[in-house]
Amino acid sequence: MRLEPKPAPSKLALLLYPAGAVAVTLVITSLLVLAAGASPLSVFALVWKGAAGSQFALMETLTRATPLIFTGLAVAVAFRAKLWNIGAEAQLYIGAVVTVVLGTGTLALHSGLLLPLIAVSAMAAGALLLLGPALLKTSFGVDEVVTTLLLNFIVLLFVSMLLEGPLKDPTGLGWPQSQKVIAEAQLPRIIQGRRLHYGFVLALVSAVVVWVIMKRTALGYEMRAVGHNPEAARFAGIPVNTVLMKTALLSGGLAALAGFSEVAGLKGNLTRDLSPGFGYTGIVVAMLAMLNPLGVVVSAIFVAGIFVGADAMSRAAGVPSYIANVMTATALLTMVAAILLSRYRVRWR
């Protein structure tokens, strides 16, 4: 088997690769479903029904997709410049901490003023959190995969400490949780009675803004150039280190918005299980989208649908909802293979 480089794929082909990856994922997971003693078709039908079968299901899926859009964008932005930010989880939690600190009555402002202020502060905190690993990378060549990954655990422990100490809700019956944010610091619901909140709109707007940055601005051009060939970028006079810093700030800020949106829009307070790995799932989302910011929205909704649908399915079909984790993991692997195939042609013989 040999790999031959091939010309850039067409726009249509770019859509076909993720679609193919998803199809292969479904085939592979059906084998697991069969092994669990259920019929794949009915299981997938149940997943679909649970994810998009009703207005309620769809709203739940979009709610779940909201943090994934933010972390997916964070990863897409960073990976485009080959800044391997594996720490979206930590940045998410820092964003959530800032939201709770500023939103539980510290500042008494009108919500039209308070929400933007909290959002910007959360972004700043997440941005600064990623700036450290980025500086270590540019100054000392420290691998950011290691530093950002380890920061996830450090930050989670830091959050635990806060929840047992300064941020602990005195009325929380001893549970490690923070106070609820005040009404002015809450993102309103889009439809009365449903959980979907304006964080989703913010996520869509962010995706468009990031798309514009990547496609239309000098910064986006610089980020792509640095990602493809830092040496040539430096030769051409692009300030590589500065670009990496800006990338880190943008990426960290986007991930922190996930924490802001989860607390201010959905949960109301901070707990240690605020994120069931949204930061890590963001990597899958970004890869499925082939790092395209608008694609991130689609792939985040897809991945969220799998999770939401699998929950409903497992209740009905008796197949463990862990199948959702297997599906997303498989989707990541097949997508990585698909990206390879988009650049190389395989010759058997």
Place this chain on the structure above:
Amino acid sequence: MSSAARRVGALMSSTAGSTPPGQPPLAIGHPPLEGEGSRAPVLRLTDITKRFGPLVANDQISFELARGETVALLGENGAGKTTLMNILFGHYVADEGTVEAFGRPLPPGDPRAALDAGIGMVHQHFTLADNMTVLENITLGTQSLRSLRSDRRAARERIRALSSDFGLAVEPDATVASLSVGERQRVEILKALYRDAKILILDEPTAVLTPAETDALFRTLKTLAANGLSIIFISHKLAEVLAVSDRVVVLRGGRVAGERRTAEISRGELAALMVGYDLAPSPVKAIRTGPPALILENVAVRPRSGMGFADLSLTLRSGEITGLAGVSGNGQAALAALIAGMERPTAGDIVVRSERIRDWGPRRALGAGVGRIPEDRHAVGTIGDMSVTENVIAERYRSGRFSRHGFMRWGAARDFAEEIIRDYDVKCPSPEARIRLLSGGNMQKLILGRALDGEPAIILANQPTRGLDVGAVAYVHGRLVAARDRGAAVLLISEDLDEIQTLADRIVVMSKGRLSAPSARGERTVAQLGELMAGHGLEAA
């Protein structure tokens, strides 16, 4: 030489027993041909066609190679030489056509089969592991897992014997990282011979060698051919092709443009065959040298790798091409990096048009009016996965022409790319094409366009024609001369003395991080320059 032949015969027969089963025993003196006699070709390519999308890289190419024969494959960039060799070597699969080695068809797409059939390739870019020894590099992939130690002793003996027989002097236990380019190439050739190659393919082997190393290589090739090895010599340098080959196959636009016995063709005919039209020699104009454009005053550079220099001074004047000759690895890379802004001086001053410049860097260099043509087109000159447009604006995307308030003006960028494509005669499908799909010559023309379009006052041309064909070389030379004529100060760094002597108005030689006194065109003989390159008789510049 006959003693060498005998020793090789003995050597080969002694190792024949140790070749793995399934591999034909090697006999350079006695090829395993049955009944066909020694006239039968060892290699036969029949109607090879290879397409990459709409591009036909190879179009019905056929040729044969006889035992002990050296065939030169001559052609411009993009003529299809490398594609053809990749097909032969199993890296690509031909869409049509067959390859036969020693009368047996070679299965397509299988480099292992090519190796087993006795085809060895020395690539333009070496494929050696820098941190391993010569011995380890040569034996890599040939040893069995067991009995490593005894293999090692036998291998060392065999390498010694091969290297002394064919003039491929190299120390088996030296680390590859410590070797010069010429030595590395010898290791590559030894690697092929060690694997019992009977057909040796060399892709642009002289691109990285000094004149003396080139001569040594040619002597080696003659000895190998005399011992029955068949050689394919890929080149676009006419003089070399004439010096080394028995027969020339000229490729043009993916087709065989002609096939001649070397003894029966002149340089001019060959050039015409290759480019498809007659090349006029470039006229030499009277030059008027202007004021100093760039002065390096007692500068020192300590690069992270390779040779640096200290206390170096150099003045580049407007309207003058300064040629910097020297064997690679003597500090030219550091000097080029300094002028390009990739290195900062650790001591000394950079003066551009009588202004001392602080904070030296790539952007500073560009701002000071230095147009740069880097040595490595692929790794430094271009961003392979970005489009032609995105590449040509890389040095000036911040100007008002291409961006405003942080937003790119892609329409203007595309217009500029089309301008460069037209003005610099670049062959490419569209400004949106990824630049890595372009041939070396076209890539270089784009870089040239990018560097020269703003009419820079100072031009750094580092190995600007390395790996290019005659047509592209003439084009690059013409552009540099034109820039000089309009008053630019040009520094031409080249390992090709011919190039320096043709173009440079003033020549300095760099050796061990020091510069010789300059000499005017024609003032020093090749021998004298060679002495300086070897580090003899260096004076302060």
